[in-house]
Amino acid sequence: MADGALPVTRETFEADIGGDVADYVALMKPRVMFLVVFTALVGLVAAPGSMHPVLAIAALICIAVGAGAAGALNMWYDADIDARMARTAARPVPRGKISRLEARDFGAVLGAGSVICLGLMVNWLSAALLALTIAFYVFVYTMWLKRATPLNIVIGGAAGAVPPMIGWAAATDSISLQSFVLFLIIFVWTPPHFWALALLRTKDYAQAGVPMLPVVSGPDATRRQILIYSLILAPLGMVPAIIGLGGTLYSAIASVLSALFVVFAYDCYREREGDKADRAAKNLFGYSVLYLFLLFAALLVEQAFTIGGIALPLPWTS
Amino acid sequence: MHDAEQERKRRQRMRSLAIAWILAALVVLFFIVTIVRLGGHVADRPL
Numbered sequence: 001m002a003d004g005a006l007p008v009t010r011e012t013f014e015a016d017i018g019g020d021v022a023d024y025v026a027l028m029k030p031r032v033m034f035l036v037v038f039t040a041l042v043g044l045v046a047a048p049g050s051m052h053p054v055l056a057i058a059a060l061i062c063i064a065v066g067a068g069a070a071g072a073l074n075m076w077y078d079a080d081i082d083a084r085m086a087r088t089a090a091r092p093v094p095r096g097k098i099s100r101l102e103a104r105d106f107g108a109v110l111g112a113g114s115v116i117c118l119g120l121m122v123n124w125l126s127a128a129l130l131a132l133t134i135a136f137y138v139f140v141y142t143m144w145l146k147r148a149t150p151l152n153i154v155i156g157g158a159a160g161a162v163p164p165m166i167g168w169a170a171a172t173d174s175i176s177l178q179s180f181v182l183f184l185i186i187f188v189w190t191p192p193h194f195w196a197l198a199l200l201r202t203k204d205y206a207q208a209g210v211p212m213l214p215v216v217s218g219p220d221a222t223r224r225q226i227l228i229y230s231l232i233l234a235p236l237g238m239v240p241a242i243i244g245l246g247g248t249l250y251s252a253i254a255s256v257l258s259a260l261f262v263v264f265a266y267d268c269y270r271e272r273e274g275d276k277a278d279r280a281a282k283n284l285f286g287y288s289v290l291y292l293f294l295l296f297a298a299l300l301v302e303q304a305f306t307i308g309g310i311a312l313p314l315p316w317t318s
Numbered sequence: 319m320h321d322a323e324q325e326r327k328r329r330q331r332m333r334s335l336a337i338a339w340i341l342a343a344l345v346v347l348f349f350i351v352t353i354v355r356l357g358g359h360v361a362d363r364p365l
Contacts, residue, residue, distance in 0.1 A: 021336045054351060054354045055355075
């Protein structure tokens with residue numbers, strides 16, 4: 001399936017005997033869903049005021065389903081690309097488990113349902129943000145940018161960065177500077193994260209005709225861009241502490257994590273040949289996932305121990 | 319061929335069951351959210 005010479009077209013994919021439930025779950029990109037729900041949860045918890053736990057759970061379910069819808073619609077449109085890449089060839093559509101049209105309808109129904117439910121159960125601002133995110137991911141990133149420009153990940157990354165703002169909007173019915181800072185962190189984190197992966201999969205992307213940065217500008221230019229974005233990300237990771245979203249714990253964790261991010265990025269920039277270069281890119285990719293998770297987990301832990309604006313005594317605070 | 323038909327039916331049954339469970343969960347969720355959104359004031363309405 002990884003042979004680029006195969007005449008793979010968008011019309012090729014027909015399901016054999018219908019997908020299993022697990023195939024439909026895979027269609028929703030569960031690992032991406034987890035990160036989306038987690039960052040949305042942090043936005044929701046970090047927001048001022050309180051939200052009824054039932055409504056918070058309902059909001060998170062809607063956000064998760066909305067993210068799954070975006071994933072399914074991405075797999076519908078990108079089935080031809082997915083079939084040509086080793087990393088994605090085992091997805092349900094190129095494997096023939098679910099037909100392209102089924103994937104499209106599944107995604108469309110989930111997307112519309114998640115937005116309507118979020119609007120009816122929580123508020124329409126968060127629903128509008130969710131709708132905008134799904135539409136941006138599908139129409140702007142998947143259908144346009146991904147096949148058109150090496151900046152696909154830079155601009156398209158905005159879709160993956162919105163969930164904390166949706167969580168914040170669900171809790172407060174508003175958009176604020178604080179939630180925008182959380183958006184910015186994920187937005188700037190996305191390019192080095194994906195480019196580290198793209199360095200390892202350059203042949204795959206070239207074969208599939210996706211103009212990722214390493215394919216268009218080469219690995220050295222990509223490594224330079226990774227380092228530049230990492231140097232922007234490092235101070236940005238500290239901003240939540242400056243604007244009052246994070247406290248002592250967050251400051252300590254963010255400074256260590258951000259410094260390490262730059263170290264991994266510099267290692268990736270420095271190592272340009274052979275196994276060492278691959279290992280450096282792999283390390284950066286793995287660490288970037290851990291970085292975002294721990295950064296937002298620090299915010300979550302600190303916010304969880306603050307009730308009604310009063311910080312509860314923690315071992316690390318006096 | 320017979321095995322494929324059996325497998326197709328099994329998958330269809332699993333999908334139907336999953337949809338049924340999801341619909342049931344949605345009914346419960348909508349009911350609880352309605353109660354939460356109405357709040358305690360629902361008991362104070364004039365009869």
